[in-house]
Amino acid sequence: MTIRLDDVSRDRYGLIRRTAALKAGLSDDQLGYALAAKSLVRLTPGVFMVPQAADVARTEQGKDEYYRLACIAGATSTRAGEAPLSHHSAAAMHRLPLLRPDRGTVHVIRGGRGGSSLRGGRYRHAGGVPADDVVEVDGIAVTSLRRTAIDVAAMGNFAQALTVVDAVLRRGVTREELLDALAGRKFEGIRVARRAVEHGNPLAESVGESWSRAQMIDAELPLPILQRHYLLEGHTQIPDFDWDGVLVGEFDGRVKYRGLLRPGETPHDAVIREKEREDRFRRAGIEVLRWTWAMLERGELIPILITWLPKLGIAIG
Numbered sequence: 001m002t003i004r005l006d007d008v009s010r011d012r013y014g015l016i017r018r019t020a021a022l023k024a025g026l027s028d029d030q031l032g033y034a035l036a037a038k039s040l041v042r043l044t045p046g047v048f049m050v051p052q053a054a055d056v057a058r059t060e061q062g063k064d065e066y067y068r069l070a071c072i073a074g075a076t077s078t079r080a081g082e083a084p085l086s087h088h089s090a091a092a093m094h095r096l097p098l099l100r101p102d103r104g105t106v107h108v109i110r111g112g113r114g115g116s117s118l119r120g121g122r123y124r125h126a127g128g129v130p131a132d133d134v135v136e137v138d139g140i141a142v143t144s145l146r147r148t149a150i151d152v153a154a155m156g157n158f159a160q161a162l163t164v165v166d167a168v169l170r171r172g173v174t175r176e177e178l179l180d181a182l183a184g185r186k187f188e189g190i191r192v193a194r195r196a197v198e199h200g201n202p203l204a205e206s207v208g209e210s211w212s213r214a215q216m217i218d219a220e221l222p223l224p225i226l227q228r229h230y231l232l233e234g235h236t237q238i239p240d241f242d243w244d245g246v247l248v249g250e251f252d253g254r255v256k257y258r259g260l261l262r263p264g265e266t267p268h269d270a271v272i273r274e275k276e277r278e279d280r281f282r283r284a285g286i287e288v289l290r291w292t293w294a295m296l297e298r299g300e301l302i303p304i305l306i307t308w309l310p311k312l313g314i315a316i317g
Contacts, residue, residue, distance in 0.1 A: 005039065005050065012139070013072050018046040043073035044106075044121075067103035068092040074106035074122060075140045083108035084134050084141040086125060087155060090148040091164065093137045096171075097207045098152065099163040109143065133181075146173050150181045153196050154189030159214035161189075161196035166210045169202035203227045208251040209240055211296055219302045222314055224249060232280040239281070239288075246312045248281055250290045287312060 008016050008024045021031055031048070034040040040048045049069055056062040071089040084090070087107035091098055105121055111128040118124075133147040143151065149168040153161035165178065178197045182190070199217055203226035204210045216223060224241035228248075231237075241249035278288045289308060291301050309316050 016048040043070045044077050047073035071106050083110045084143055086143045087151045090142040091152055093142045096167045099160045099207050099211055146177045146181045150193050153193035154187055158192055159211050161192050162214045163207050163210040165196040165200035166204040169200050212251050215302055221305055221316055232284050243314055247287045252290050252292050
């Protein structure tokens with residue numbers, strides 16, 4: 001059976017609605033066949049999308065976009081009501097980078113009385129949201145950046161909380177606004193959220209950098225300066241982390257070199273350029289330490305720093 005999805009109109013988000021499919025002459029049986037053939041993906045009852053290319057779907061960006069569309073589908077379905085998206089769903093709409101986000105649930109704050117509930121992949125959080133903490137993103141009502149950051153921070157561990165706080169500080173939310181959002185809140189995770197706000201830094205440029213710093217804070221190690229500027233041999237160098245001008249640290253993300261590519265440059269060219277940059281630091285008497293996402297997952301960064309810092313005259317403990 002051939003299903004002509006090209007004849008079905010998409011909405012403003014690129015999604016296919018059951019009503020539009022039926023209007024285009026498709027039946028529910030044909031939609032079911034398209035789902036079974038994996039030429040359609042159901043996001044929520046009555047809302048579908050054409051699946052992403054496999055190489056895109058496997059990336060973090062692809063997973064984030066799929067979840068974002070699922071949140072949009074949930075918010076615009078006939079069952080959605082007027083509850084704003086919140087927590088990880090609001091973060092997805094704001095395109096906030098998170099550490100190990102929950103992409104399996106659509107979160108809303110429903111207001112009114114009663115407790116929270118989880119049904120059909122939709123988590124309805126009890127409580128209300130002040131009007132000034134509800135904003136519109138792409139036509140969808142979501143919690144504000146500051147409210148979203150506090151809600152996400154309170155749901156996770158310290159590293160996850162610090163990551164989202166760093167992200168909204170980069171976006172212009174102030175520490176005072178975050179503290180205001182915390183004021184008077186009584187919920188599980190309040191201490192984690194408050195600690196993240198205290199340590200948040202808008203100069204952290206990625207999830208990996210935030211996670212690195214969270215591990216350093218938990219280990220009570222001397223904290224580095226972030227994004228310190230150096231002029232070395234006529235080149236401006238800005239390392240991710242700097243300890244007293246004797247050690248710089250660089251987090252190498254999984255797509256680091258692809259992200260660094262200049263026009264006409266290959267990944268090999270970028271590696272060579274990074275090597276030359278590293279050599280300039282060493283000729284200036286500054287040691288360079290690199291680590292990866294895998295090292296963070298295995299807990300290897302802190303033992304390495306505990307070895308390196310004292311050797312370079314930086315007291316720990």
